[in-house]
Structures are given as structure tokens and as C-alpha cells.
Amino acid sequence: MQEYFNNFKLETTSIWSFPNRGNWATHSGSFRGNWSPYIPKNLILRYTKENDWILDPFLGSGTTAVESALLNRNCIGVDINPKTIQIAKKNMEAIETxxxxxxxxxxxxxxxxxxxxxxxxxxxxxxxxxxIKYSKDIEDDLSLLNEEEYYKKMCIVASESYRVLKKQKYLAVLIADMRRNGNIIPLGFNVMKIFQSIGFTLKEIVIKEQHNCRSTEKWEGIIKKQCFLLIKHEYLLIFKK
Ligand SMILES: C[S@@+](CC[C@H](N)C(=O)[O-])C[C@H]1O[C@@H](n2cnc3c(N)ncnc32)[C@H](O)[C@@H]1O
Known part of the structure; x- marks a missing residue:
């Protein structure tokens, strides 16, 4: 675990890329759509101090909770899927804190x-x-909504987040664009505008390179025949209240 602290360098530019996604502690790539632990680790170290409170409202497999514990921060993690909550709890079990x-x-x-x-x-x-659909029929699971409903719910998430965050503190959203009928849907910029409209100030737009996407092979075949580029980046939008 000493290596965990010694070999780490905080990101200092607006392009982040983690070819080795990070497999320390209980982290693994097995939960579909989880984020590299390097992302919450960078955010936590840059924007908080020990014993601060971190919130992850879309906890998934618990990556943010594990990183919070390893870095001596308190954490609240929320997820709408009870099965996912069990996975997150299991991933936390082995972490002493x-x-x-x-x-x-x-x-x-x-x-x-x-x-x-x-x-x-x-x-x-x-x-x-x-x-990616995270459940079949859970009400308010954002992954089951069409684009219009998704933006409406994201407005509510943004205002709930604004309510609970302390003044002068930070919020980060990882999001990517989508493609429909060969055209780009700028989900990232649309979500960015939602958070700004609620009152957040935009501090950073980080381009995060995507590695090892499960669907890459399928798309590489399709783009050879059609005229568009494979999306290989996400946005990490960082706001301040
Ligand atoms: C992209 S995943 C998060 C992955 C996480 N960062 C990790 O490393 O495992 C999105 C998560 O949001 C959850 N979710 C969807 N709608 C939600 C809602 N309304 N409230 C809370 N969680 C929700 C899904 O169940 C899924 O686990």
C-alpha cells in the first residue's frame, strides 16, 4: 500500500489518460461502466482535506467510497439499484478505515x-x-430514460447537489457524448449547461481519454463502412458553488 502513496502524481493538465486504469485495493474493471479510481483520487486530493465529507450520488461499485476511505475522508455513496449497493458494500468490506x-x-x-x-x-x-442500462425497470434509473426525460432528471440532480454542497466547494461530473444515426448528441455540453443554469460556476473542462471500451471492436467494424469517428473521450466537468 506504501506504493499507492509514493508513485502517484496529481494530474496538472486538462487532458487525463489512465491506460492502466488502477487495480489497487478492491478496484477492478468488472463492474460495467465503472470509473478509473484515478479520477476520484485526483478530485479528492485536489479539492478536499482529511476528514472532509465526499458525496457520490451514483455510487455504482463503490470506487469513490473506497478512495475516500483510503485517503481518510468520510463518504456518502448513493445508488438506486439495490444489487449495486451490495457490490459497493462488498468492495468496502476489506478496506480498513x-x-x-x-x-x-x-x-x-x-x-x-x-x-x-x-x-x-x-x-x-x-x-x-x-x-448502458443499469437495470430493467427501476423507477428513476436515469439509464432507462429518453434524452428529454434524462435532462429533466439531471436538472433535479444538479439542484439537489447544489443544495447539499458547501459554498466555495467543488463538484465534478464525468460524462460522454452519444451518437445517433451517425450524428453526435452533445450530452456532455448539455449536462454542462444544466449545472451552470442551477448556479454552479464552471472551473475546468478535462478531456479524459477512454481506454478498453467493451464496444470498441463492434464500432471499429461499423466506422470502416460509414463516415464518422469513434468517440474515445469523456468530459470531466468541474464546477464550484
Ligand atoms: C456510471 S455508473 C457509476 C459507476 C461508478 N462510478 C463506479 O465506479 O462503479 C452509474 C450508476 O448510477 C446508478 N443510477 C442510475 N440512476 C440513478 C438515480 N436516479 N439515483 C442514484 N443512482 C442511480 C446506476 O445504478 C449505476 O450504478
Whole structure:
């Protein structure tokens, strides 16, 4: 674990790329659509101090909770899928920590169990609209919504996040664009505008290179025949309240 702290360099530019996604502690790539632990690690180290409170409203397999614990921060992680909550809890089991790690089944659109102005950093990794479906029929699972409904729910998530974040503190969203009928749907910029419209100030747009996407092979065949580029980046949008 000493290596974990010694060999790490904080990102200093607006392009992030992690070819080795990070497999320390209980991290692995096995949960479809999880983020590299280097992302929450960078955010936590840059924007918080020990014992601060981190919130991840789309916790998934628990990457942010594990990183918070390893870095001596408290964390609240929320996910709408009870099966996913079990995965996150299992990934946390082996991590020794004296911090508070709260893993809660809930909805990012209604976090009424969190007080106003109480969180030091929010790390959001929502579904990229309906590109990957995270459940079959869970109400308010954002991955089951069409684009219009998705933006409406994202407005609610943004205002809930604004409510619980302390003033002068940071929120980050990882998001990617989509392609429909050969054209780009700029999901990233649309989500960016939603967070700005709620009152957040945009501090950074980081381009995150995508590696090892499960669907790359399938798309490489398709783009050979058609005239468009394979999307190989995501946006990490960083805002301040
Ligand atoms: C992209 S994944 C997050 C992956 C996570 N960063 C990780 O490393 O495992 C998105 C997650 O959002 C959850 N989700 C979808 N709609 C939600 C909602 N309304 N409230 C809370 N979680 C939701 C899904 O169940 C899924 O686990």
C-alpha cells in the first residue's frame, strides 16, 4: 500500500489518460461502466482535506467510497439499484478505515437525508443517458430514460447537489457524448449547461481519454463502412458553488 502513496502524481493538465486504469485495493474493471479510481483520487486530493465529507450520488461499485476511505475522508455513496449497493458494500468490506463510509440505497434526485451546505466535494458519474442500462425497470434509473426525460432528471440532480454542497466547494461530473444515426448528441455540453443554469460556476473542462471500451471492436467494424469517428473521450466537468 506504501506504493499507492509514493508513485502517484496529481494530474496538472486538462487532458487525463489512465491506460492502466488502477487495480489497487478492491478496484477492478468488472463492474460495467465503472470509473478509473484515478479520477476520484485526483478530485479528492485536489479539492478536499482529511476528514472532509465526499458525496457520490451514483455510487455504482463503490470506487469513490473506497478512495475516500483510503485517503481518510468520510463518504456518502448513493445508488438506486439495490444489487449495486451490495457490490459497493462488498468492495468496502476489506478496506480498513476509521472514517464514516455510508452506502445508501436511494435516489440522486432526492437526497433529503443529507443536510443543506454539508458536503465538501461531490463526485458524479451518472449513466450516459441510456447508452448502458443499469437495470430493467427501476423507477428513476436515469439509464432507462429518453434524452428529454434524462435532462429533466439531471436538472433535479444538479439542484439537489447544489443544495447539499458547501459554498466555495467543488463538484465534478464525468460524462460522454452519444451518437445517433451517425450524428453526435452533445450530452456532455448539455449536462454542462444544466449545472451552470442551477448556479454552479464552471472551473475546468478535462478531456479524459477512454481506454478498453467493451464496444470498441463492434464500432471499429461499423466506422470502416460509414463516415464518422469513434468517440474515445469523456468530459470531466468541474464546477464550484
Ligand atoms: C456510471 S455508473 C457509476 C459507476 C461508478 N462510478 C463506479 O465506479 O462503479 C452509474 C450508476 O448510477 C446508478 N443510477 C442510475 N440512476 C440513478 C438515480 N436516479 N439515483 C442514484 N443512482 C442511480 C446506476 O445504478 C449505476 O450504478
Amino acid at each position: 476509521s472514517c464514516h463510509i455510508i452506502i445508501k440505497h436511494g435516489n440522486a434526485c432526492n437526497m433529503n437525508f443529507i443536510k443543506n451546505n454539508s458536503i465538501d466535494l461531490i463526485c458524479l458519474h451518472p449513466p450516459y443517458c441510456n447508452i
